[in-house]
Amino acid sequence: MSTITTVNPATGENIETYEQLSKEDAFAKVDACHKAFTEWKLKSLDDRAKVIKGIGQSLRDNKEELAQLMTREVGKLIGDSRDEIELCAGICDYTAATGPKELADEQRDPSNAARGIVTYSPIGVVYGIQPWNFPAYQVIRYAIASLMAGNGVLLKHSSLCTGSGLMIEKIFREGGLPANLFTVLVIDHDVSDEIIAHDKVPGVTLTGSDGAGRHVAEKAAKVIKPTVLELGSNDAYMVLEDADLDKAAQVCAQARLYNNGQTCINGKRFIVTDKVYDAFLEKFVARFEGVKLGDPADEDSDMGPMSSADLRGDLQEQVDKSVSNGAKIACGGSIPDGPGAYYPATVLTDVAPGQPAYDDELFGPVASVIRAKDDGDAMRLANDSRYGLGGGILCGDTDRAIELASKHFDTGMVYINTYGVADPSMPFGGVKNSGYGREHGGFGIKEFANAKSIFVGAA
Template sequence: MTSTVTTINPYTEQPITEYQLLDKEAAQQAVDNADKRFQTWKLTSIGQRAEYALKLAQVLESHQQQLAQLMTDEMGKVRAQGLDEVQLCAEICRYTAQQASKVLADEERDVESGRAIISYQPIGVILGIQPWNFPLYQVIRYSIANLMAGNTTVLKHASNVFGMAEKIEAMFIEAGFPKYCYQSLLIDGDTATSLISYPKVQGVSFTGSDEVGKAVAGAAAKLAKKTVLELGSNDAYLILDDADIELAVKTCVKGRIVNNGQTCVAAKRFIVTEKNYAAFKSAISAAMSSLKMGDPNAEDTDIGPLARADLRDKIHQQVTESIEAGATVVCGCEIPEQTGFFYPPSILENVSPQMPAYDEELFGPVASLIRAKDDAQAMQIANDSRYGLGGGIFSANVGRAVELAKKHFDTGMVNINGYALAQPNLPFGGVKDSGYGREHGGFGLREFVNIKLIMIAASD
């Protein structure tokens, strides 16, 4: 087993930094430290915790340029999108700090023989296992909610963004959080798995693939430990008969290539009714083919490299298998001969069940174009998925689209006539194989708390 990890710049393919991994004993000691800190942190007032969270927002903004550059260097994010990610994280810190006192406030209820208090109390050390694709956001959204709730946190970050992992811990310290409230542990997957069963870990927040997420949830469930899972998806975007095609194309391209196509809640399957299919196909093919692929540091770059060589190879294998099963290429779908782990903006059509492009998550800039005879079949195809994170509907009849979203779309989130990533004041999460539990929007504050009931008998 290797004891070191070297991060690689996906644009230059050159090594960045070598990191020493912690062994299991050192990781357990970190959890012990977090548990010891919890004994005092849980008694810290919500108002004081909020001051630290608000300071962290300022610290994030003061390091915005450096953080965005780190994202570009370690995982290939287009620089402007990195700057946006930092700002989102700052706003999540502010919103969580402002909402915590209300969301976590005691509730009083009358009972027949007296009164009752319902109190939301922290439970201890929460282990976070987070991915590389939004290397700051994924960490902040889970950690700040738990810290505001009074828990302490330890993080296993993805090994290709260990520089970000170290930077995040340093920023928590700079913001004034007491030592061991938050820790980034440079550990491998086996060590992270061992921590799930460590007695002082009380819960696990996982973001990543559904296969690994289910294993994490299973290991935790055996010990009656709660988990929150935000897993993959192959989000469907429906272009109904009355859709604005120009708007749909513009939005779907953005939703497919954001973060170089490496977004769990990206637009991935485009389900278009027969009426609009030819026009949509022609326009989106032209739009995708015109995107500029190149240096993620350049202002005019639309799409940078994928984060690792194995990720590029995996998506090309999924594309190849889909073509072999009968899908046809509209554009792209070939690995370019150039330095960097690039994959071009691509579209497949004639996509059907049993193909990776239909059934699986394509984590890269590849769109699946699917024809439906009418609106009803479009919704049926959209729900023909084991995933259920997000999705979208394009229709001139917003009221009908809302009704479809509420009562018929089997996902945790739906965009209507637009595409948006996470918002600080809104819940984030999915259903089916996309996981369970919710992040931010105030909802994450109650995911890992003890809803404690205290009953007080009436005096004679």
């Protein structure tokens, strides 16, 4: 039987080994989840909300243990791991408070019946395929909304954080969720494709690369199943002529380096107008040069390792290819000596089309700085991407920035003079090759619900 071994990226030492499920054992878990769903879907919205609230408390009760495990498995700074779990608990609180209102029946006045009702019915078992960079949040984001809607939930987590996925399953049970309703599948990619095709799995969601998104979307489309895809991006942060450059450098550095540079909505391309380019670059590079690499479990480390040596090698290859095609290294840019998958905070300049630093997603602490002729050119360059998840605008005129964000920026999310990851009250998702569908903000809770029309005539 095949196994998965998790590895501490800060030391290279093995953590734990897990057996992968056979297709038959995985299918048995699907059947058990479906059976649990048939009972859960009959619970009232308020009863579901009480359980969701309990899961939030269970996350807080287990915060330190889960945070330490996440840091060991994927190299997150321990403070970021704790903050992530608080965000997850907050998502549970928000969903418990707003879910019953979002999913309540709606009364309509159709022309062809005495009255109409729109009711939101669960569709069944939702299968989620999730990455390693936020071992708790990526799970909570889709699972809690799906459970609130009355669905069952399956999880295939990244092999890098297998232990975190299994611990979350335990936390859900401790929070009061019925057995088998949330189930982790430790499986390989071939069995995962079989789960997508399973007749008791009517919905699929994936967070991952655009290549993975194409694969999953194709598999789901062949069996006519809805999907939600949150894929990669190379988000642009524009520094316009009237920006406060000290603040811009601080926000842009945080946007690139948060979570060791491994976040889908990290800023990745920094497009700076010619008038302020040199002054901004000096401040920006200084912040990167001041970053302290260190043990992610130490409170005084600024940045931990990447999640694996393999992914670090991929990043170095992208940097090398960009440099060979004309980019220049302003700081960082090479793998340091010593154990662990560490990579320095890196700034590339002279970034242009034809380089990975311009065209692709660099999933690590490497910033691409691009010179724009003026503010209008900056907006053009920001949209010159096959991706469209998030982005940012640094400028003095907030009203102008809002207009640019709403009318011209071709992304799902825009941050103005700030950087943030997610908030349960705001929709999360992208356009173009960054995927489709929305999570959070009242939208995600209905992605895997059947908006059912009921026409009522006179008795």
